[in-house]
Amino acid sequence: xxxxxKIIVNNNSSHTDELYTxxxxxxxxxxxxxxxxxxxxxxxxxxxxxxxxxxxSPNKDGDFRVKEVVDILDKDPILKKRDxxxxxxxxxxxxxxxxxxxxxxxxxxxxxxxxKIVKLISCEYDSISSKEQILIDEIKNNxxxxxxxxxxxxxxxxxxxxIKKLKDKRVLDIHWEYKSIKNEKYIQNISLNVxxxxxxxxxxxxxxxxxxxxxxIRFLKDNKNAEINDVMSILSIxxxxxxxxxKKGYINIQKLDYYRKPKSDYIIKQKNIDLNDExxxxxxxxxxxxxxxxxxxxxxxxxxxxxxxxxxxxxxxEALIKGLDSIVLVxxxxxxxxxxxxxxxxxxxxxxxxxxxxxxxxxxxEYRRVKEGKAKIIIGARSALFAPCNNLGVIIIDEFHENSxxxxxxxxxxxxxxxKFIATIENATLIFGSATPPIEEYYKAQMGEYELIELKxxxxxxxxxxxxxxxxxxxxxxxxxxxxxxxxxxAIKSNLENNNxxxxxxxxxxxxxxxxxxxxxxxxxxxxxxxxxTYHKGINKAKCHYCGFEERKLSECPSCGSxxxxxxxxxxxxxxxxxxxxxxxxxxLRMDKDTTSxxxxxxxxxxxxKNRNADILVGTQMIGKGLDFEHVTLVGILCGDMALKxxxxxxxxxxxxxxxxxxxxxxxxxxxxxxxxxxxxIDHYAIKHAVEHDFKSFYNDEIKIRQAFxxxxxxxxxxxxxxxxxxxxxxxxxQKLYDSIVYLLRKKNYNSFDFILGPNPCIVSKINQNxxxxxxxxxxxxxxxxxxGIIKYICIQxxxxxxxxxxxxxxxxxxxxxx
DNA sequence: AGCACGCCGACT
DNA sequence: GTCGGCGTGCTC
Numbered sequence: 001x002x003x004x005x006k007i008i009v010n011n012n013s014s015h016t017d018e019l020y021t022x023x024x025x026x027x028x029x030x031x032x033x034x035x036x037x038x039x040x041x042x043x044x045x046x047x048x049x050x051x052x053x054x055x056x057s058p059n060k061d062g063d064f065r066v067k068e069v070v071d072i073l074d075k076d077p078i079l080k081k082r083d084x085x086x087x088x089x090x091x092x093x094x095x096x097x098x099x100x101x102x103x104x105x106x107x108x109x110x111x112x113x114x115x116k117i118v119k120l121i122s123c124e125y126d127s128i129s130s131k132e133q134i135l136i137d138e139i140k141n142n143x144x145x146x147x148x149x150x151x152x153x154x155x156x157x158x159x160x161x162x163i164k165k166l167k168d169k170r171v172l173d174i175h176w177e178y179k180s181i182k183n184e185k186y187i188q189n190i191s192l193n194v195x196x197x198x199x200x201x202x203x204x205x206x207x208x209x210x211x212x213x214x215x216x217i218r219f220l221k222d223n224k225n226a227e228i229n230d231v232m233s234i235l236s237i238x239x240x241x242x243x244x245x246x247k248k249g250y251i252n253i254q255k256l257d258y259y260r261k262p263k264s265d266y267i268i269k270q271k272n273i274d275l276n277d278e279x280x281x282x283x284x285x286x287x288x289x290x291x292x293x294x295x296x297x298x299x300x301x302x303x304x305x306x307x308x309x310x311x312x313x314x315x316x317x318e319a320l321i322k323g324l325d326s327i328v329l330v331x332x333x334x335x336x337x338x339x340x341x342x343x344x345x346x347x348x349x350x351x352x353x354x355x356x357x358x359x360x361x362x363x364x365x366e367y368r369r370v371k372e373g374k375a376k377i378i379i380g381a382r383s384a385l386f387a388p389c390n391n392l393g394v395i396i397i398d399e400f401h402e403n404s405x406x407x408x409x410x411x412x413x414x415x416x417x418x419x420k421f422i423a424t425i426e427n428a429t430l431i432f433g434s435a436t437p438p439i440e441e442y443y444k445a446q447m448g449e450y451e452l453i454e455l456k457x458x459x460x461x462x463x464x465x466x467x468x469x470x471x472x473x474x475x476x477x478x479x480x481x482x483x484x485x486x487x488x489x490x491a492i493k494s495n496l497e498n499n500n501x502x503x504x505x506x507x508x509x510x511x512x513x514x515x516x517x518x519x520x521x522x523x524x525x526x527x528x529x530x531x532x533x534t535y536h537k538g539i540n541k542a543k544c545h546y547c548g549f550e551e552r553k554l555s556e557c558p559s560c561g562s563x564x565x566x567x568x569x570x571x572x573x574x575x576x577x578x579x580x581x582x583x584x585x586x587x588x589l590r591m592d593k594d595t596t597s598x599x600x601x602x603x604x605x606x607x608x609x610k611n612r613n614a615d616i617l618v619g620t621q622m623i624g625k626g627l628d629f630e631h632v633t634l635v636g637i638l639c640g641d642m643a644l645k646x647x648x649x650x651x652x653x654x655x656x657x658x659x660x661x662x663x664x665x666x667x668x669x670x671x672x673x674x675x676x677x678x679x680x681x682i683d684h685y686a687i688k689h690a691v692e693h694d695f696k697s698f699y700n701d702e703i704k705i706r707q708a709f710x711x712x713x714x715x716x717x718x719x720x721x722x723x724x725x726x727x728x729x730x731x732x733x734x735q736k737l738y739d740s741i742v743y744l745l746r747k748k749n750y751n752s753f754d755f756i757l758g759p760n761p762c763i764v765s766k767i768n769q770n771x772x773x774x775x776x777x778x779x780x781x782x783x784x785x786x787x788x789g790i791i792k793y794i795c796i797q798x799x800x801x802x803x804x805x806x807x808x809x810x811x812x813x814x815x816x817x818x819x
Numbered sequence: 820a821g822c823a824c825g826c827c828g829a830c831t
Numbered sequence: 832g833t834c835g836g837c838g839t840g841c842t843c
């Protein structure tokens with residue numbers, strides 16, 4: 001019989017990041033399981049906190065005092081066995097605490113809060129100071145009991161001493177209380193419970209001047225079942241009349257789970273799509289893998305428009321037939337109603353959708369639908385991977401090259417790696433889909449770690465759109481100083497004449513990318529970040545795209561005092577303006593972060609464009625994601641080599657991906673498409689191969705560079721960024737980090753440290769008043785495990801001894817960018 | 820992270 | 832003498 005539980009405590013501290021042993025009381029011995037969330041008391045003051053059972057044992061395994069588990073907090077374990085394994089693995093892999101990893105898995109909307117209460121227990125006291133008297137009076141005024149938090153906000157921190165003194169005098173008592181919050185949303189249905197004649201009842205209520213109640217009865221006579229909130233708003237009444245009717249027994253109130261509320265979904269007419277040979281072949285392989293017990297992940301490399309989604313949907317159908325759940329991950333910006341509708345049309349109500357716009361209550365509702373087996377297909381951004389499926393069959397990561405699959409907060413996990421871990425445990429079929437797979441992942445497919453499935457043809461059998469390259473240096477030589485090359489200008493013009501639609505892409509919002517003084521060259525920068533300010537014309541403000549800082553555009557140079565201030569560089573706003581200038585009758589829409597901030601505005605713009613209420617759509621990378629417009633025959637890429645200017649080892653890959661994705665928007669239906677790519681660095685291999693739609697050649701070039709410069713997949717990289725308000729302190733701390741790493745490596749007999757880069761200021765050296773310095777470590781000569789161990793030891797276990805308190809340490813294993 | 824213990828200087 | 836400041840170490 002297991003009498004002891006090893007528990008992770010939710011104590012928000014890196015010092016308690018270990019298993020604590022608690023005794024399981026008799027009454028819970030048959031209840032507690034691994035993964036249960038339990039209530040325990042912790043620390044000297046027996047603070048009630050939640051804990052997670054990670055292990056159980058008949059012995060306590062050591063010499064220490066043990067406390068008892070107070071109770072279980074949920075009927076069923078909140079973590080599955082595989083989640084416990086996953087948490088342990090993530091903690092090692094991404095150098096984080098148990099709780100950091102648990103927080104990825106357990107749903108928002110559940111939480112346990114605690115607070116300390118002071119209670120007045122005796123009124124017999126003497127020799128009381130005036131401060132003490134004030135405190136006693138305050139507590140008396142609050143029914144002899146108060147939260148200490150409240151007293152601290154009222155009187156300040158020093159009140160704690162007064163409380164303690166009164167506690168010693170046995171005037172006050174201190175104890176903890178807690179509240180277990182489960183954000184479960186219910187709806188309440190009311191229905192009539194009247195046996196006698198209803199009209200008689202209405203009359204008698206009216207006689208008693210209970211007009212509102214009579215109204216409710218009359219309403220329910222016509223509407224058998226109604227939701228309480230609807231009744232209240234329709235009849236403009238309050239809950240009290242409903243309550244008194246219930247008390248009298250005339251109506252029933254029924255509490256229903258919110259998610260059982262029938263949803264009124266719109267259905268789009270379903271086209272029956274026939275799969276082509278390639279799709280059929282892919283589907284055959286994927287379907288048969290579901291039952292396979294010895295499978296590896298699949299890399300589905302399909303060109304844009306090759307119909308990957310149809311393959312996904314049919315694979316999921318197969319899983320459903322076998323009674324298995326599926327998870328579909330998409331980048332956050334692809335979580336549009338269009339995507340969701342496409343799946344809903346195929347699968348109806350058994351879909352759960354997770355996205356960032358849901359409230360924590362709504363997220364919890366979806367969570368429960370999955371957990372209770374009511375939803376069998378989960379669609380969402382990366383966090384949906386942790387959904388509590390009962391029997392997982394398929395995991396799909398669509399557009400898996402997207403940066404958003406790497407978490408940006410602690411733990412900085414890679415969705416790809418976590419998915420592999422989960423798929424292995426659950427024996428799920430794992431599909432990575434993309435037209436432009438990440439180089440390191442494609443390499444793994446080449447090495448046989450993944451099975452490569454290729455869709456080389458577009459589903460509609462159309463050719464890939466032809467990409468014409470325009471060298472903007474030549475345009476300038478020819479005297480064209482505008483932002484449109486003559487070829488793009490002509491193409492837009494003829495497209496307008498032929499009544500076809502055009503997409504113009506530029507991956508920068510705002511009007512101008514920087515503002516500078518033409519006399520002295522001074523560039524306006526954000527006062528919080530080391531970032532040039534972007535000029536936004538409509539509001540005439542200079543904005544920082546990192547921290548949101550904005551100020552009125554200055555007309556005078558703060559450095560030399562001249563008035564020659566000018567905006568340089570391009571932004572989507574400027575494109576929109578130029579279009580309106582050159583093509584007066586063209587109807588233009590712009591889609592970027594500035595025009596899509598309002599809820600639903602994203603869909604509105606897309607629908608407008610889809611319904612051909614506009615001729616030209618100008619946008620940032622938002623328009624590159626899975627959009628399917630039949631009448632788009634021209635795509636203009638304005639600054640195709642912009643990504644190449646970013647000093648990051650993935651910049652070539654990003655440039656290739658962006659061009660491929662955006663170009664893929666052209667000619668998706670019956671009309672042939674064309675792409676015009678404007679760039680300066682037109683001989684760059686990323687541009688050249690993108691123009692030829694030749695991923696393999698790009699891969700072959702890029703993989704050599706990765707190997708030559710020791711980047712992934714050949715070598716791993718760990719980035720440690722130290723940031724803080726005080727620059728000197730940050731530099732001092734990063735140096736200590738460097739010295740500590742070197743010291744520990746020397747102890748292991750390493751004497752050369754070329755594989756440690758830095759410390760250097762980050763490329764973005766300041767964000768939000770925080771100075772940022774970085775050390776990059778590659779596992780050239782040293783095992784990655786040892787490096788992780790050393791960094792964990794320095795940054796987590798010995799953090800207090802080595803670093804100042806007011807600095808932040810961010811550890812990223814194989815970061816997606818090193819900015 | 821909290822919280823208690825404990826050591827030390829500044830006040831009635 | 833004791834009030835109150837913060838440095839140190841522990842939490843099953």
